[in-house]
Structure formats: C-alpha cells, structure tokens
Amino acid sequence: MTFLRATFFRSLYAILLLIAVLVLNFSMMHMAPGDVADTIAQSMGGADPEIMAQIRADYGLDQPFLIQLATYVGKVLNFDLGFSFFYNQPVVSLILERLPATLLLVLGAQLLALTLGVVLGVISARNPNGMTSHLVTGLALFGYAAPVFWTGILCLIAFSLHLGWFPTSGMRDVTVAGGGWAKLLDIAHHAVLPIITLCSVYLALYSRLCRTAMLEVLGSDYVRTAKAKGLSARQVVYKHALKNAVSPVITLAGLQFSAVISGAVLVEAVYSWPGLGTLAFQSIIARDTPTILGILFFSALVVIVGNLLTDIALRLVDPRVGGKQ
C-alpha cells in the first residue's frame, strides 16, 4: 500500500520535473540568438523579410512568450518535439532511433560497474590490506582523474589497433549477415570497449564506496549478533552484511545516472557509437536546435526513470526506506 502510494507520488513528481525541463528548454531557446525562421531561411539560402515574417507567423513565433511556451509544452506532451530541418524528420523519431544504442551503453556500464564494484568492494573489505584493496584504491584514483575519452582512446589503441580484438567504431558490421544471434553477437562485440570504458569511471566510485560501507557494516552490532549465532563466515558476510552495505552503493548509482549519460556522450564520440551523444554532437555542429533540446529532454527522462528504478531497488533491499519519510 505505502509502496504503491509512494511510487505514485514519485511518478507525479517526476512528471513535474520533466515539465520544468521543458520550461528551461524553451526559455533557453527563446533567449538564444536566432530562431527557427533564421534556421529555415539559412537552409533555403537566405530569404527576404516578408517571407521571414510569414514563417514566424506560421510557427507562432509572433505570439507572446507564455502562449508560445504553453503551445510547446502541449506539443511535447503529445510526443511532438518539433521537426529537424537538418535531418529532415521529426525529432521524436530521430531520437527514438538512437535511444536504444545509448541505453545499451548506459545500462550496460551501470550494471557492470555495480556488479564488479560490489564484488571488488566486498573482497577488499574482507581483507583490508590485500591485493584487491590496493587495486580498489588505485582504481578509485584512476577513475576519478582519467578523462573518460582518453581512457577510451587508450583502449582503442591497445585493443583495437594493436591487438585487433575489437572493432574500432560503430555498433554493427554491415558485412555480418543474418539476424538473431549473429546480429546480437555482432552488437555485443562492438559494445565491449565502449561499455568497459564508460564503466571504468563508475566502477572506481562504486567499489570504493562499497568497500567503505562494507567495512563499516562488518564492524556493526548486528554482524556481531550474526557471528554470535554461529553462522558461517560466508553467511555473515553475504547474507547479513552485504544486503546492508549495498544500499548506499545503489543510492550513489542512482545519483550517477545523469553523469553516466554525460560520460556516454564522450564515449560515443570516441567509438562513433550511433547513440544520442553522437546525435547531440552532430546537431550542435549543425545548429539544429530542436534536436538538441529534444535530446536534453529525453536524457532528463532517462535520468528520471533511472532514479525511479533506483528508488524501487532501494525499497526492495532496505525495508526502512519509504516506511516513513
């Protein structure tokens, strides 16, 4: 009951946040020099003032700010994010085409970083002076300091150019025939390096936090109780300690969603991965404002959905969350 109610209110709040993103989007578009009419005129190779005024009237650009804003929000809520003159197709379909690639990258990196991070964190917490512990410390420093695009290029040089293990760019190999498994394998083969690159930053964060949390939990009273019950070391660590240590890591992972998407933009640029980041980059170069703002909106949507999922995951792990606020 409380679970459903809480989820409902979270979702409602998420929608409010999205509308706020739209307002911000529109205000920025409004404040920026140049408007749609300029863009169209540019693509036509120049136009006289009369035609410009006509275009402005067609697009409602002569209306007051608030009316324009309301029209814009209304349109977006009907899944109309405008039209990209550069790609000559609706922004929504353009984005939906690219979204799966970015989701694969973002979710793949998050899941890999979480799993590996927790494993490394637990191992190093059980043996604070062991090899894994030093690895986690080193990884944490590297992950924070190394620019992700540089890590990506280094991986590219090492594993694609020199060792030839993985393809250098893209998500599909056009020469690979057949669908189903062959296609899936091909995508997986292309995704390995981008996912590992993006993962490296967050793996560092999560493993360090998991190590700290685990060390704290292992010294807690309830772990002592578990030991006093005569449970085996494995049960004490994996049943009693881990479930507690994992909640701060999940919380952090939820907060990182927006950063992961930012990282994905850079990683996509390195590997020419055909996702939203590459699209954003190309449309910025082309000054394709509707597409840029559409991407910002969609990535905010991904972050919000990611946060909701984190919330649900947290509730499943820790009964105290959401009981009372």
Added chain:
Amino acid sequence: MKNSHNSPLLKVENLRIELTTRDGVAPVIDDLSLELRAGETLSFVGESGCGKSMTALALMGLLPEKVGRVAKGSICFNGEDLTTASPARLNEIRGNDISMIFQEPMTSLNPVYTIGEQIAEVLRRHRGMNKAAAWQRAIELLDAVRIPNPKNRVSDYPHQLSGGQRQRVMIAIALACEPKILIADEPTTALDVTVQAQIFDLMRDLGRELGTATILITHDMGAVAEMAERMIVMYAGRMAETGPVQQVIDHPRHPYTKGLISCVPHLLAQLTAERPPLAEIDGIVPSLKDFGRDECLFASRCERANEQCRNQRPPEVGFSAGQLSACWQAEDV
C-alpha cells in the same frame, strides 16, 4: 569449593587476553579464573572499561580479529578447550550451546531482515529445522518472550519495534536452541527503568525453565543482588573480588567492592537503620596501557593504599564460602 556435586559446565583458568593498541600490547583481562555450574547465575560487576565485555566476547570466541587474542590460559566448556577449538567447532557451539545478548538492542538486530527470519535462521542452522517449522517455532518463541500478537509481529522489521521489544527478540534468538550458557552483556543498560525489570524477570524465568546457566555482565549492583548467586568484581582487567552475592555485599573484602556497594543506597538500606550519604568512588579506571603494571591498579583511587599496594600486585586471599579478594589489606577491609 564446597557443594560441587558435579563438575563445572564452564571452567576458565588463568585467562589472559591481550589487545593490540596504538600504544602497544595491553592485557584487557589478566589472570582470570572462574567456574560456572549448570543452571547457576554468575555476575560480572565493574565500571565500564574493566574488561567485562572482553571476557564475554572471549568466551564466545568473538574477540575483535587481529586486535584481541587469548595470550594465556584456557576456557573449558564441558571439558573442551574453546581457545584451541577450530572455527567450525566454535560456530557449532555459538548460538547453540552458548549464546549471548548484547547491550544495544537498537543496533543488534539486522535492519533488513524480519525478526522472524532472524530467529528462524538460528533454528535452521543448529536444529536443522526446515523453513516452515523454524518459522512456526519463531512465533512460539516470540510468545515465550511475551511479545503480544506474535503471529503478526513475526514478519515485522526491527525498526517497527521498541527497544524493549527488540531486546525480547534478542532473548528469543539467544534461547532458541535452549543453550547451556547464556551470556548477557548489560542487557538492560540501554532500556527504560520500567522495561529493565521486565527484561530481568523474563531472563530469570526462562533461564530457570530451560536450566540455562547465566553470566550476567552489569554495573548495576541492584540487578546483581536480585539475579545472581555468585559474583565477580572486575577492576582494570583483573578480578578484585569474588564470592557468593549475599556474602560479598554483606562483607566486602575489597575497597573497590565496598565503594561500588556504597554507590547503591537501597542495598545498604536493608542492612543499616539509617541511610549513609550516597558515596562515589573518586577517579577513573586507569588507561589500558597501564593495565600490565605490577601493582594494585586500584591503588590510585584507594584511601588505604600504601607502598606495597603501589609496588606489587596483590595475591588472592581466601575467605569462607569461596570468597576471594585481591587486596593486600583484605583482612582489614
């Protein structure tokens, strides 16, 4: 000792526990010997920092890893030396033959599992019960520790319970396998005064029912007088005095014991017509790094202290009924 019709359940001999600290290695427990017979209640008394809890953890084999270790002596349970037992064997004993209740009920239960699971778990572990049977038994145990409406409460999480109820759950966990020894480390310190009495009643009743011997660690002389048959007064990791509770309270043979008793007015009120002024013992327990010195560690706080007290550790002096006192002037106290 008189009256030892059977061999002791637990026999600790010359136990020395060392802790590694920043200032080096220090003995938190120094040369402690004790015996516990089946069904008996023995009480450990002393201020905090005297090594009472360390003794309890040592008996459980739960000394903090890499920090504390048994340096000397033995802990024999039913004739088996626990200090040399394998970790697997200790796991079989813990929670089954010897179990423990801790001071902090608020943090001693795992917040992410239901209380039912936390009780049932120990039954599955030691009694080999299946899930359903263990869960059913957990409900019965909740009833036994007088938690109302146990059928519904069994699937509650710890944060939904009050401190007193959580301590009842801890008792249910500890007594689930009907242990031979229950170690209670300040079980009521963190609770309201009214709840304290209920918890002590519960422990005493259930202990008698199951024939469980209890080691009660406390700094509450009132609780000792009510609960225990024999007591050990600890000071700075050493035994100051031991003996039958009533005898020690009536005729303490160690200035520290005397001080502790005079801190509790109603104990004396039974004995003397007029109440003496409420007393306190000046000073504090010496710091851990001084624990190993060859002197009476209480000397700095003792008004009777003389040269001998400051230069030589006192031997244990025996009195009637097994009362022992580690004081140079035990006869005169």
Added chain:
Amino acid sequence: MNTQKTPTPSTAQAQSPMGEAWRMFRRDHAAMAGLLVLMLVLIAGLAGPYVYSGDPFEMVWAPFTTPGTDGFVLGTDYLGRDLLVMLIHGARVSIAIGLSAAFLTVVIGITVGALAGFYRGWVEELLMRLTEFFQVLPTLLFSMVIVALFGASLPMITLAIGIVSWPPVARITRAEFMRIRELEYVTAARACGVSNVKIILQVILPNALPPIIVQAALMVGSAILFEAGLSFLGLTDPNVVSWGQIIGSNRQYILDSSYTVTIPGLAIFVTVLAISLVGDGLNDALNPKLRKR
C-alpha cells in the same frame, strides 16, 4: 562500550586550527606530492610561455615529428605545431577554467545550500527541488547546449560548467548548516539578537567550511575534466589551445601518432590526480576525527 579510548597525546603547543591542519597535511606524502605536481603545472602555465616561447597555432615543422627528434621534445601534431608549446598554453586554459568554474560552483552551491539549511520551511523545499532539478539534467549535455546556443567563449564555458556542477556543493553546505544551526553557540548568538545574515556568514559558515573546502578542491579537478570533455568535442573557443582540444583534433590520426593523444591526456590525468590527492590530504587534515574512527 569498552573500546579503550586512549586519549590522544596532547600536542606540544597549541596551534591555530589552520596551522594544525597544515601540520597534518605535511605528513601526508601523497598529498604533498600532489601539491608539488600542481605547483609545477602552475609554474609551467604561468612562466612556460616566457621560457619556451612560441605560437601554439604556428606550424613550425613537419607534421607527426616524433617526440625527441629535430629538437622537439614532445614532437609535433598533425598540422606540424609544437606539442610542447601547445601543452604549456593548454595548462593556462585548464587552470584558469578549473579555478574560475570551481569558484562559481562554490559560490552558487554555498548560497543555495546555506539558505536552504538555515531557513528550512518553504525556502528549503524550493531550493532543494531546484537542486534536484539540476541533478536530473545530464551535466555535459546541458553545458553542451548552453555553449552551442550562446557561443563558445571561455567565460561562457566557465558559466556552463558552474551552472551544472553546483548541486553537490549545495547538498554538503545544507547538511553542514542543518547540523551546526542546532548547536549551542548558534542558539547563543540568536539569543544575543545577532541578525540572520551575520549568523549565516560569521557564525555558521566559518564552521561549515572544512568539508566545503575539500569539495571545492575536488571541484577544480572536475571542472578541468569537464572543460577537457567539452573541448575534446570541439566545443571550445577556437582562438585558444586547450588539452582536451589537442586530443580531439588529433584523434583521427592515432594510427600514425598516438603520442599526440596520449601526452595531453597524461597532462590532464596527472593534474587531476594531483588535485584529488591534495583533496584527500585536505580531507584528512581538516576532518581529523574521520580518520581516527
């Protein structure tokens, strides 16, 4: 309960908190090494152009001259520009943007966090919702949009980084303010009729600073990484050289000359690593209690 707390040996002479912190910091070898590296980067950026002069945009030699040949310590890039000169000039941009963006971040963060933590009620509600809102926007994408819409000048890049990076600072400041505002000396100040502005700025803020200082140090590193990311994508002032931009413009040629990418990347890595080591050292020095636990 009987974790034996041995009182820490009292230090020889009582010192000012800052002096004490500096003594702690000095004993931390990693942090001192970080500080040394930072000094070197700073000196390279400030004095470098006078010692090793040259125009970073000028084509001086054959493209892809490998490092160490023909008198070019770090070689030349795809246009035959001297990589060392470019690195030195890039250091200036990285440091300037890193410091100014971190400053902006901290100013916004402290303002929002302090107001939210001090006033509570609807002010807090509003400001924290605002903070959440900014945390939902993917930072890099958002600043890409700002730079794309409003132009890629250095001040605009600084602004774009500052606007997206402040939420963590606001959260830390708010947490500190909420903790400190309940302490006795704040109540005492209130009882004496000290104005709210004075309480915020003179009573609470100085005591809330240690964790904020640590965060600010780390923000400098994040801002440098951020700028590197933007300029790697080409979203930078075309009239200045920056480390990320060197990597971005040379990355098509990694097959011929990987050093044009690895060397500037190493410069970013080492600088940010040094900052993070200094940040860790500051953390231990300013919050000594944390370490002992």
